[in-house]
Amino acid sequence: xxxxxxxxxxxxxxxxxxxxxxxxxxxxxxxxxxxxxxxxxxxxxxxxxxxxxxxxxxxxxxxxxxxxxxxxxxxxxxxxxxxxxxxxxxxxxxxxxxxxxxxxxxxxxxxxxxxxxxxxxxxxxxxxxxxxxxxxxxxxxxxxxxxxxxxxxxxxxxxxx
Amino acid sequence: xxxxxxxxxxxxxxxxxxxxxxxxxxxxxxxxxxxxxxxxxxxxxxxxxxxxxxxxxxxxxxxxxxxxxxxxxxxxxxxxxxxxxxxxxxxxxxxxxxxxxxxxxxxxxxxxxxxxxxxxxxxxxxxxxxxxxxxxxxxxxxxxxxxxx
Numbered sequence: 001x002x003x004x005x006x007x008x009x010x011x012x013x014x015x016x017x018x019x020x021x022x023x024x025x026x027x028x029x030x031x032x033x034x035x036x037x038x039x040x041x042x043x044x045x046x047x048x049x050x051x052x053x054x055x056x057x058x059x060x061x062x063x064x065x066x067x068x069x070x071x072x073x074x075x076x077x078x079x080x081x082x083x084x085x086x087x088x089x090x091x092x093x094x095x096x097x098x099x100x101x102x103x104x105x106x107x108x109x110x111x112x113x114x115x116x117x118x119x120x121x122x123x124x125x126x127x128x129x130x131x132x133x134x135x136x137x138x139x140x141x142x143x144x145x146x147x148x149x150x151x152x153x154x155x156x157x158x159x160x161x
Numbered sequence: 162x163x164x165x166x167x168x169x170x171x172x173x174x175x176x177x178x179x180x181x182x183x184x185x186x187x188x189x190x191x192x193x194x195x196x197x198x199x200x201x202x203x204x205x206x207x208x209x210x211x212x213x214x215x216x217x218x219x220x221x222x223x224x225x226x227x228x229x230x231x232x233x234x235x236x237x238x239x240x241x242x243x244x245x246x247x248x249x250x251x252x253x254x255x256x257x258x259x260x261x262x263x264x265x266x267x268x269x270x271x272x273x274x275x276x277x278x279x280x281x282x283x284x285x286x287x288x289x290x291x292x293x294x295x296x297x298x299x300x301x302x303x304x305x306x307x308x309x310x
Contacts, residue, residue, distance in 0.1 A: 017214075021214065030225070037227055096209060100209065116214065118211070119210065119215050120215070124177045139168050139172045143168045143170075143171035153206075
């Protein structure tokens with residue numbers, strides 16, 4: 001079993017990306033992550049064994065983000081989640097990135113969550129575990145979510161292919 | 162052969178089909194140009210979406226140091242937050258208690274049976290027939306005595 005420091009270093013960035021896409025406000029994201037890792041630290045140091053730390057952290061992050069989302073009205077526009085600077089990327093690639101983030105911002109909260117964990121490379125089984133979506137429904141929901149994003153991309157007249 | 166639906170294409174693209182589904186999809190794709198194109202497009206779309214959403218700058222996210230002491234800091238700050246609510250509330254309550262007490266003392270009226278030696282008390286009489294004397298102490302501390310016969 002990995003030490004706390006290893007788990008922290010391995011998962012911080014992933015959880016940061018997930019929370020940033022769901023919450024949008026980077027200061028809130030840092031606070032959320034601090035709370036989650038303190039909670040994780042307290043649990044593990046009090047002797048509780050967490051079998052799947054990554055899944056636990058995903059669930060904790062998602063739950064905290066949903067709580068944060070509920071406590072903030074009106075909801076912030078998730079366009080601000082586009083804090084990423086493409087840097088040396090080609091202009092076309094940056095445009096595509098912006099359009100995809102725009103399409104993402106138009107999704108419903110549950111679809112956003114799905115697209116977020118999907119983009120992190122989770123399997124359908126893992127997606128089901130961390131989001132609570134029925135395993136048999138993951139493929140169908142994902143297909144519809146990506147279709148929605150595709151329609152938005154086409155609206156923006158972006159020719160992906 | 163009827164065309165395969167989008168959900169199955171998505172599962173195939175994500176490598177989530179079981180062996181029989183995969184065989185079925187591959188057999189169909191080799192025979193159906195439309196579905197084959199659709200599958201390729203879906204692969205491109207999912208790759209682009211994953212890449213864009215993940216583009217989140219592995220470099221840009223700085224991992225802050227975590228030490229158990231930060232846990233203590235957090236607890237302390239929670240305590241301070243609670244105290245900051247508690248202290249003004251306690252001050253208001255204390256003020257009310259003190260103020261109310263003072264008001265009570267300012268205009269005090271004492272009602273007591275006159276048991277002074279100048280009045281004879283017959284202990285066998287009912288209490289309602291005892292002589293009563295009222296003492297009234299005003300704001301300036303003057304005492305007025307009223308006897309109720």
